[in-house]
Amino acid sequence: MLRGAGSQPESAFMIRLSDATLNDLPESVARPSYNRASLSPGIVHVGLGNFHRTHQAWYLHRLLELGIDHDWAIIGAGVRSSDVAQRDKLLEQDCLSTLIELDPSGPSAEVVGAMIDYVPVEEGNAALIRRMADPAIRIVALTVTESGYYIDPATRGFHETHPDIEHDAAHPDRPRTAFGAIVAALRSRRDQGIGPFTGLSCDNIQGNGEVLRRTVVSLARSSDPDLADWIDATCTFPNSMVDCITPATGPKELALAQKFGIEDMVPVTHESFRQWVIEDDFCAGRPDWGRVGVTFSDRVHDYETMKIRILNAGHQIIGTPGEILSIETVSDCMAEPLIHAMFRQVQREEILPHVAPVPEFSPEDYLELVSRRFSNPAVVDSTRRVVFDGSARHTGFVLPTVRDGLRTGTSVEGLALVEALWARMCEGTREDGTVIESNDPFWDTLMVAAKAARHRPRAWLEQRQFYGNLVDAPQFSSAFERWLERIWSNGCRASLRGYTAS
Numbered sequence: 001m002l003r004g005a006g007s008q009p010e011s012a013f014m015i016r017l018s019d020a021t022l023n024d025l026p027e028s029v030a031r032p033s034y035n036r037a038s039l040s041p042g043i044v045h046v047g048l049g050n051f052h053r054t055h056q057a058w059y060l061h062r063l064l065e066l067g068i069d070h071d072w073a074i075i076g077a078g079v080r081s082s083d084v085a086q087r088d089k090l091l092e093q094d095c096l097s098t099l100i101e102l103d104p105s106g107p108s109a110e111v112v113g114a115m116i117d118y119v120p121v122e123e124g125n126a127a128l129i130r131r132m133a134d135p136a137i138r139i140v141a142l143t144v145t146e147s148g149y150y151i152d153p154a155t156r157g158f159h160e161t162h163p164d165i166e167h168d169a170a171h172p173d174r175p176r177t178a179f180g181a182i183v184a185a186l187r188s189r190r191d192q193g194i195g196p197f198t199g200l201s202c203d204n205i206q207g208n209g210e211v212l213r214r215t216v217v218s219l220a221r222s223s224d225p226d227l228a229d230w231i232d233a234t235c236t237f238p239n240s241m242v243d244c245i246t247p248a249t250g251p252k253e254l255a256l257a258q259k260f261g262i263e264d265m266v267p268v269t270h271e272s273f274r275q276w277v278i279e280d281d282f283c284a285g286r287p288d289w290g291r292v293g294v295t296f297s298d299r300v301h302d303y304e305t306m307k308i309r310i311l312n313a314g315h316q317i318i319g320t321p322g323e324i325l326s327i328e329t330v331s332d333c334m335a336e337p338l339i340h341a342m343f344r345q346v347q348r349e350e351i352l353p354h355v356a357p358v359p360e361f362s363p364e365d366y367l368e369l370v371s372r373r374f375s376n377p378a379v380v381d382s383t384r385r386v387v388f389d390g391s392a393r394h395t396g397f398v399l400p401t402v403r404d405g406l407r408t409g410t411s412v413e414g415l416a417l418v419e420a421l422w423a424r425m426c427e428g429t430r431e432d433g434t435v436i437e438s439n440d441p442f443w444d445t446l447m448v449a450a451k452a453a454r455h456r457p458r459a460w461l462e463q464r465q466f467y468g469n470l471v472d473a474p475q476f477s478s479a480f481e482r483w484l485e486r487i488w489s490n491g492c493r494a495s496l497r498g499y500t501a502s
Helices: 019-024 050-054 056-065 083-092 126-133 163-170 178-192 208-221 225-234 251-259 300-324 330-335 337-354 363-375 383-387 390-408 413-425 443-453 464-472 474-490 492-500
Strands: 041-046 073-077 097-103 106-112 115-118 139-142 198-201 240-243 268-270 275-278
Touching (some): 041 056, 041 115, 041 126, 050 268, 056 073, 056 106, 073 126, 083 115, 097 251, 126 178, 139 178, 163 178, 163 208, 178 225, 198 208, 208 225, 240 300, 251 268, 275 300, 300 337, 300 363, 300 492, 330 337, 330 383, 337 363, 337 413, 337 492, 413 443, 413 474, 413 492, 464 474, 474 492
Parallel strands (some): 073 115, 097 268, 139 198
16 A cells, blocks of 8 residues: 555545546555456355455455455445344445555555445345355455354353344245355355355454354254254355454544545555464365465464454453553553553463464564554554453453463462453443443443442342353452452552552
């Protein structure tokens, strides 16, 4: 990508992004060199948020730039009512997206064109089912967030009694969920003799391919056991690890696109680092992603453990005290000495001992990389975004390390503090008295427990749907209770100071 916005004034004349205006964009903006009219679909991607467009779509865009894999273009899809607005915006600009790289030396812009259509968002998902049943589609990929896989928070298994899942089991021809649509499309493909496709999860879940397989097969079994067996035997669900910090888009991001002279309704900003590691297990073929930096490995578990334990848990470590202290961005959290010191201490003493090295990084080197990425002031990533959906992120990113520490006898003192800070945050107010708005699918439940825990800390850990039997582990529960009492008595900064001075 070419540098440009930092050295030129905001354009008084905006180019509205579309296929017809690509050649009119300023020279500082990179744009597709391939003929988009020659592209044909090979992938349906459910969940067309910012991350997909700056990550998976970008990798495919790089391949198209090499003049190969033009039969692997992306069809966007969504199953939520909120996806309608995103679809309308993207279709209005021919599914093009402006990606703005937030490098400390200055931003740069690039328009990517790997996506060529967006399925109608409708009740019953008939259009999505038809598209996924098309024999041209060989991969169905998803970015639907950690909480979107219907994982029972108590058992970490398939949440078969969730109302959405019960609906899809009873009405398999009119599903409500993306997984119900996948099952219906696979039924059609089997019945027509078309064959399976690969299900590719691109979400931050340990063993995301295994989780996707379990969700799809379990849902299919509730209505058609023979179909479930066919899916389990013929479809593949490779595990993958994805990484690129991608802030939410708001007025600042829209204005930044305009500085490049582009009128884009849904631009994406992102850091300069990307990583994608995938098991090479694709039943119906795949693009040649290895040509553009994707790592194919049978050690995805080690890569994802490193990323989830250090980076994703790291966001929770710094984000919860940041929210309590009204610190708005991730880089500002890292600039707060007490938060930064706690982050380094928890990582080195309690997380890194449970992380194995990978070919590219030792755990220590990866921690240094993450520290630099979090500290980049050009990436205006909101604290609120990284602590969103804490009920999924703490259970998936933080608590596995707590259990490892209890099993091996290593310290969990700092992780107990992290959980106490989350309990304090979920009470719903910051230390300056401002209100923390609902930020979790279980926010009301969390607030009730957090308010009770102010006077009886153990009430927070008694949420066994999140903590399981950790309330019965004295090493962790005693430390948690002590820290929560200190936070409420002495405040967040004093508690952080007490931990880092120990």
